[in-house]
Amino acid sequence: MDIMGADLVKAFACLGAGISMGLGAIGPGVGEGFAAGKACEAIGRNPQEAGLLTRTMLVGQAVSESTGIYSLVIALLLLFVV
Amino acid sequence: MTGIEWIKAASVLGAGMSVGFAAIGAAVGEGYTAGKANEALSFRPNLVGDILKTMLVGQAVAETAGIFGLVIAMLLLFSPIEGKSVLTAWAYMGAGLSMGLSAIGCGIGAGLPAGTACQGIGRQPMVSGQLSTLMLIGSGVAQSTAIYGFLIALLLLYKQLPMGMAIVPACSMVGAGLCMGFGGIGPGIGEGMAAMEAVSAVARNPLTVGLMTRTMLVGQAVSESTGIYSLVVALLLVLSV
Numbered sequence: 146m147d148i149m150g151a152d153l154v155k156a157f158a159c160l161g162a163g164i165s166m167g168l169g170a171i172g173p174g175v176g177e178g179f180a181a182g183k184a185c186e187a188i189g190r191n192p193q194e195a196g197l198l199t200r201t202m203l204v205g206q207a208v209s210e211s212t213g214i215y216s217l218v219i220a221l222l223l224l225f226v227v
Numbered sequence: 228m229t230g231i232e233w234i235k236a237a238s239v240l241g242a243g244m245s246v247g248f249a250a251i252g253a254a255v256g257e258g259y260t261a262g263k264a265n266e267a268l269s270f271r272p273n274l275v276g277d278i279l280k281t282m283l284v285g286q287a288v289a290e291t292a293g294i295f296g297l298v299i300a301m302l303l304l305f306s307p308i309e310g311k312s313v314l315t316a317w318a319y320m321g322a323g324l325s326m327g328l329s330a331i332g333c334g335i336g337a338g339l340p341a342g343t344a345c346q347g348i349g350r351q352p353m354v355s356g357q358l359s360t361l362m363l364i365g366s367g368v369a370q371s372t373a374i375y376g377f378l379i380a381l382l383l384l385y386k387q388l389p390m391g392m393a394i395v396p397a398c399s400m401v402g403a404g405l406c407m408g409f410g411g412i413g414p415g416i417g418e419g420m421a422a423m424e425a426v427s428a429v430a431r432n433p434l435t436v437g438l439m440t441r442t443m444l445v446g447q448a449v450s451e452s453t454g455i456y457s458l459v460v461a462l463l464l465v466l467s468v
Binding site: 148152153155156157159160161162163164166167168169170171172173174175176177178179180181182183184185186188189190192195198199202203206207210213214216217220221224 | 328332336393394395397398399401402403404405406407408409410411412413414415416417418419420421422423424425427428429431432434435438439442443445446447449450451452453454456457459460461463464467
C-alpha cells in the first residue's frame, strides 16, 4: 500500500471531523442539561414565573449551544472543503 | 500479518472497547441510584417496597446502555470474517468506539433521575406513580444517544466495503466511531441532569407535574441537539465510504 500525500490529508481531515464534532458535543450537552435542570428546579419553587424562567433557560442554552455549532461548522468544513 | 489476522485483532479490540467503556456509565448510574435509595430508606424504612421497586426499574433502564455495549461486543467477536476486506478491521474499531463511548453518558444520565425518584418517593409516598412515570420519560430520553451509537455501530458492522486497503475510508470509519461515541456522552449526562431536577421538583410540589414534564422535555430537546449534530456528521462519514 502506498499512500499519497493528498490521501493522507483527506484521511486525517475525516478523522479530525469526527474528533471535532465528537468532543465538541460533550460540553454543550452537559451545559444545556444543567441549565434545563436548574430551570426545572426554579419553576418548581415558583410556578408563576414559568414563562420568564423558560425564556431565560432557552437564551442560556442558545449561548451554550454556540460551541457545538462551531464544532459542527469545522467538521463540515473538514469533510467538504479540505 | 494477513488481512484476516488484522480483522480478528480489530474485532477483539473493538469488543473490549465497546463493553468496557459502556460498563463505566451503566455502573456509575446504577450505583448512584442505589446510594440514593439507601439514603431514602434510612429516613423512611417503612417504604421499602416502593423504593426498592423504583430503584430496580431505574437501574434496569440505566443498564440498557451496558447491554447495548455487550450486544455489539458479541456481534464483533462472533461475526464471520472469511473473505472480508481488510478495511473491515477499521470498521470494527469504529463500531466499538461508537457504542462504548456513547453508552458512558447514557448510563450516568439514566441513573441520575432514578436516584432522585427514590429520594422523592421517600419524601412524597403519595405521588410515587407520577414520580416513576416522570423518571421513566426522563431516563428514556437520556438513552437516545446510546441508541444513535448503537445505530452507527450496526451500520459500521454490516457495511459492504471495497476490497483492498485505502487510508481515507479507514480514517472515515474510525472518525465516525469517535464522533458518535464522544458526541453521545454530553447529551446523555445533560438530559439526565434535567430529568433529575424535574423529578426532584415534582417531589417537592406534586401539583406542578404537567408544567415540569413540559419544561423538562423542552430542555432535553435543546440538550439533544449536539447529539444529533454528531449523528449527522457520523452518518456523513460512514456513508461517504
